[in-house]
Amino acid sequence: MGNTFTPPPEQRFKHEDSTFTDGEAGSNSNDTAILPKARREPRGLKWFLVVTSIMSSMFTQSLDNTITADLVPAITNTYNSTELLPWVSVGYMFGAFVSLLPMGKLYARVNNKYLYIANVVLFTAASAVCGAAPTMPAMIVGRVLLGIGGSGLYCGIMTLIATLADDHEVPLYFAITGVVWCIGTVLGPVVGGGFASINDSTWRWSFYINIIIGGLFFPIYLFILPSVDPLADQSPAPKTYERVRTFDWLGTLLLTGCTVCLIMAINFGGVLYPWNSGAIIALFIVSGVLGVAFGAQQRLAFFTTPEDRIFPVPLLGGRESALLFASTICSNAAALVPIYYIPLYFQFTRGDSALQAAVRLLPLIILFGTGNLVQGVFLLRVGYYWPWFFAGGVLALAGNLMLCTSSTGINSVPQELHGAVIDVLVTNLRKTFITASVGAGIVLLVSLLLKRVFVESGDQAQFPQEFKDNVEHVLTEKANGMFRWVHLQLEELKLKRTRLAILKALQSLPKDLEQTYENALNRIPEELREITFRALILIGFIPDSIDLTSVAEAAVIEPMRDTTFNPDSRFLHPAHDMLELLGSFVSVTSPWPFTT
Template structure:
């Protein structure tokens, strides 16, 4: 914070309600949105230098572990099946992690707006590590699934904590650069997940250490968490009991139930159960009803209040905030489908192991990370954000179309080129929304803004991968059943998941080639949502009414709002 501050005026409070949030000494925080020509103030934090580097490194390490856990199961599933059996429960290993994270995003987002972000972050880290410990020590598949759900919940809290801690401890000009590091670390962890998991599976440490490693890293940075992370109390002076009473319990339960049932239905339908199965239909119906009830409860503030509700309904009247949400969901769908399915393409067409196939994803990850960093630093310097969305959408659109036209014999160099197009395109704005949303909404609603964007991100990833998975499984099995009529559905499901290459390798060469072509045909359809998501982003990106950062957010919102 700047050493020279001025008293909070009533006019300033009217424009920036956050001015009275963190100003326990009657001064305005330095990290409020400013006009482009206004002089930059000092970062609003009390620690600097090596200590600040340790804080950033410590909290970013948790993002790395969270993203690592998201894909680490890619290589440990065969070992888990060998240890426990229950092959039909395999989809739950990935679904459970997404389920735990997405179900608590709105409640956790509200909690970060009420309580000390430091201790919420630490509690989330503890929950994540409890889940990791349970996964590592799991005696059966059910315990492993429960551990994955707990780890997903804790990981979501850590992610929100990192975004909050970096946002409140950086100035407007710094913030996009720091938040871009989150995307960089997330991308690295995501691509290294299969590599780390495969390395542990092949080592004497066994697959269990793919989860135990989380506890080791958390223990290493525990002193940083406890001693160096600054406390962030958004409601200074308010008792904990009063804050608990403000929490929207009804909204939290309805939102968690609606999101949970929707993710279960979309991820398990067509994979674990047929789409016309009564349980899947029931899940969709329950999800629809809960979303309706949640919308009514939040809009009319039933059992809650406008300031206490878990969902920022007021954002739905802010045109630019709505566009940012939709773009974030669409670009994460476009960005994560190739991360999951390009390695699978190489496993089937080139016979790669999961580790080798993951390494082939490095062109995408390198350029994605570079683009995220460039966006974070250049966007804040030149203020304009709309060109990043337009240019990135065009590149992603081209790359997605090209990926949807690959064949089993497409040269590797061309695949890498398509990866680069998608990586640069999505990297231009996949992480940008977290910084921009804070300039188009009131500063007092920062916690709402972060959880709003994280809901968009997780929704895009979860639903995008669910749609892609359903398309791939149903299309591939439909083609393979005609080619391999004697194979059971369980055999085919294991084969197309990449966990049972032995079955395909046991087929005669000509039959194996036909089966591979059928799988690649299904993969072509998987990449269709990539360019559809990019097209949605391109259309929406030209509709922004605010094109620059660092403007008067409230005035802009008033001009661009529309009624519910």
């Protein structure tokens, strides 16, 4: 640390001479981790190329985290399949979660360079499978493989940086990795939406781009990236067969089963099956049983050894390491939920394009990346780590609480920034956003709405199935993820009584919500426009829900002229008549008395 102030022992980093002792880790000496002393190799230009190539892997891996946010409509149109749609996103998470711990153990047992190259090849091949997938099942297989490869890349990046960089450089390079991750995450929806907006097939290039980036840097991985064998210091070094034989296969199997059941239960519950259905309950129970079995197997080292088990059990024995483990889980949740769902919210509710949604996300990403860099630099100089956890936890808690409690009437980002990134997020999100966004495949809900409201009910249910499928295809294709847009078009199509009228309406659909609202306003009879205007103002200024009967009674009063109530101006059927006038502009939260 040179002349830098050295913090007290309880807050000090473990430097090159330090270890996790038995008291700290709760284990024997076999679990002791010693950080390397040697200066890194290579240096200069070769080191720059190595770091650049590693960061390119982080970029592609983070890009694929969010790239499907804008691709779901295009993928649905291509394969005409909604039943398997949740697995487009679930498949990636499944592959990543299942393989994360085994990958971490593999990097501690086999040559890091060759394992990293193998994951680059797997990730690239999986991208080719997704891009060229002829069917939805093929796409899902590709997404699972992408998750496995992405998990391997992530573990490899962290391992290579910690192994190759000098000890005092590691926090800075980790911070740079965080910045690259932020860039890839925010560009995911932009890249996906940009490719999808060209034509019906160019969305596949959202996956092909990984092949280009991987191929560009592959020679660096092959010829410049140093070869690191984590077990080279053992004499003699174990053979490949011995390393594979002693791998914790039972732990991996239990973890896989637990993760599969849990992910399926969370993502299918409330979407494909009710939460109280037998299938969802059974998945939760099986996941819990397998999770307990996995914990017991790891704790007792059953069919494995304390050195070979895939979960680092000793880390939970030390106070600091256990808190770090829990903090990492919480920080990832606090960061990933807003980053993934903010673009979806604006595209599905306000009709934003991919670029517009990404722009709204920029304040969060910019400050997130800046915070990573600042933390990485100052942590080296100060040495204290607890202030960062404390401040980060307070800000994350405050920001997410404001996301959950923000009202529906606050202006959007371009109109009111409030000077801070948390305020930016608050101005754009409403309370129902976090709740409504849980689950995969919002476009699946759009498709189900089409079937339920238009195809399976009403007079249109008598039309041939081919005609129904065509209507569903056209609306889904032109919706571009705008749930509200689809709802409004359905309300219009329900009024049509002939197939010819519906076909004509489909040919002249408004392109966005703004045009939809304009058309709806123009259809209001001239003599009712003033009443409609007063009703909208009344609903807009009342913070709570209000029934349409009360709105109808209040809207007939002309406050600028005569405030006396004229019974002759009342609607014959206040709630129904007001709903007919305002149906395109309000959301009904209860069927009676039509509360908005």
